[in-house]
Amino acid sequence: MLSVIEKVNDVVNNFIWGVPAMICIIGVGLLLSFRTGFIQIRKFPYAMKVTLGRMLKKREASDGALTPFQAVCTALAATVGTGNVAGVAGAIAIGGPGAVFWMWISALLGMCTKFSEVTLAVHFHERNANGDLVGGPMYYIKNGLKKHWHWLAYLFSAFGVLTVFGTGNATQVNTITTAIDSALYNYDIISKESASTLNLILGIVLAALIALILLGGIKRIGQVTEKLVPFMAVMYILLALGVVIINFKAIPGVLGAIIEGAFNPSAVTGGAVGSFFMSMKKGVSRGIFSNEAGLGTGSIAHACADTKKPVKQGFFGIFEVFVDTIVICTLTALVILCSGVSVGYGEAAGAELTISGFTSTYGGWVSIFTAVAMCCFAFSTIIGWGLYGTRCIEFLFGTKANKPFMVVYSLVAIVGATMNLGLMWSIAETFNGLMVIPNLIAVFLLSGVVVKLVKEYFAGEGAASTLKNSREIAGKRQKDNDKSFPLCYN
Numbered sequence: 001m002l003s004v005i006e007k008v009n010d011v012v013n014n015f016i017w018g019v020p021a022m023i024c025i026i027g028v029g030l031l032l033s034f035r036t037g038f039i040q041i042r043k044f045p046y047a048m049k050v051t052l053g054r055m056l057k058k059r060e061a062s063d064g065a066l067t068p069f070q071a072v073c074t075a076l077a078a079t080v081g082t083g084n085v086a087g088v089a090g091a092i093a094i095g096g097p098g099a100v101f102w103m104w105i106s107a108l109l110g111m112c113t114k115f116s117e118v119t120l121a122v123h124f125h126e127r128n129a130n131g132d133l134v135g136g137p138m139y140y141i142k143n144g145l146k147k148h149w150h151w152l153a154y155l156f157s158a159f160g161v162l163t164v165f166g167t168g169n170a171t172q173v174n175t176i177t178t179a180i181d182s183a184l185y186n187y188d189i190i191s192k193e194s195a196s197t198l199n200l201i202l203g204i205v206l207a208a209l210i211a212l213i214l215l216g217g218i219k220r221i222g223q224v225t226e227k228l229v230p231f232m233a234v235m236y237i238l239l240a241l242g243v244v245i246i247n248f249k250a251i252p253g254v255l256g257a258i259i260e261g262a263f264n265p266s267a268v269t270g271g272a273v274g275s276f277f278m279s280m281k282k283g284v285s286r287g288i289f290s291n292e293a294g295l296g297t298g299s300i301a302h303a304c305a306d307t308k309k310p311v312k313q314g315f316f317g318i319f320e321v322f323v324d325t326i327v328i329c330t331l332t333a334l335v336i337l338c339s340g341v342s343v344g345y346g347e348a349a350g351a352e353l354t355i356s357g358f359t360s361t362y363g364g365w366v367s368i369f370t371a372v373a374m375c376c377f378a379f380s381t382i383i384g385w386g387l388y389g390t391r392c393i394e395f396l397f398g399t400k401a402n403k404p405f406m407v408v409y410s411l412v413a414i415v416g417a418t419m420n421l422g423l424m425w426s427i428a429e430t431f432n433g434l435m436v437i438p439n440l441i442a443v444f445l446l447s448g449v450v451v452k453l454v455k456e457y458f459a460g461e462g463a464a465s466t467l468k469n470s471r472e473i474a475g476k477r478q479k480d481n482d483k484s485f486p487l488c489y490n
Helices: 002-016 019-035 044-056 068-079 082-095 098-123 137-144 151-186 195-214 218-246 248-263 265-269 276-291 297-302 310-338 351-362 366-397 399-418 422-445 447-459 461-484
Strands: none
Touching (some): 019 276, 044 310, 068 366, 082 151, 082 276, 082 310, 098 248, 098 447, 218 248, 218 310, 218 351, 276 422, 297 310, 351 366, 366 399, 422 447
């Protein structure tokens, strides 16, 4: 039976992540970029200023809502996960160093795609029966498109419910138990025979924690993510930067391998990866798996933000993809490639490859810190995807289905902790791809709304802010000139 499921999944996966998906993802990203004047590049400094400025502001949200900072932390909680560690390693092993280049390209276009998703989600969000702010692809389809398109909303929600158990929970819990087991093995604290008992205990503890947070409502989710996400991101970035700095002499060669490998992978991998399309496919698919641009899931968290400015919240979409892929995923790739660890090109690899990059540089003691980072990454993803699944099930069956779903979702953690999930990773990637289809159709059809909202924003608040910045810059330049060329008086 399992072999049949595996074969069917391989066929569907190869189709979804084949040429059609590449055309759709890159095509929609390009369309949105052209229609918004490449806002992700043109307004990148402004986007960073707006997002970082709002993140530092302390404010309270209304009942049933999140602050803009909590919303971005919840979205980042779901995106910054094992995909940044295990996913990047897998992409490099199967697609060669060139996969990193295509990951960058997908991120560049993904910034605009996610900006559009977040903007639409906030623009079309609504209050549910409990008074909570809800939104995302299913709501901007329902509220933004005509009735004959509404089936897309139900399709997205159905795929979302099926996806969260694998992508959002079981695979993440499996990563946590693997990381903890590895760290304990290194110090001979446990034997491999006792690992199964430990994993069962870990699964039960995690199930209880997940239930406690999710059943506490949107406020508790926001309170957890706003503390967990900054901590885990900073810790991982510092550890990774240390590896890169120590091995800085290898950076030019690594960057050369990434660029050359993007177009001629066989030259870099010794023929183990001979397909240009394979390098591209792995880079793009893992990039999306990590930053979720095109999936629409991140917009579900942003729709909970207590704000009346869709475009301003949309800039967080640019910020998220930049942090997730350009910063964290790139650092992971550099840890693997700069450290000089052996990469078995053409063979599957995961978090163990990334961890070996850290341990080869720092020594075995760092496995404790990488285990903590992996656990934080994975747990935050579980919480973020728990919210996504709740919103999807709610759209299909109403708010009465929320708590039963949360309980079932929490119990899946025990399955993830105790079972071999090799096939589950592939199935999760397939369902991720299936979610892309209805979302991208909707974003494509609503691209005109995004353009209209962007124009209105920069004709109003955005224009005022830009003018203020211009005046400040002009004033500073004038002061500098006055200092350089003082006036002479008699």
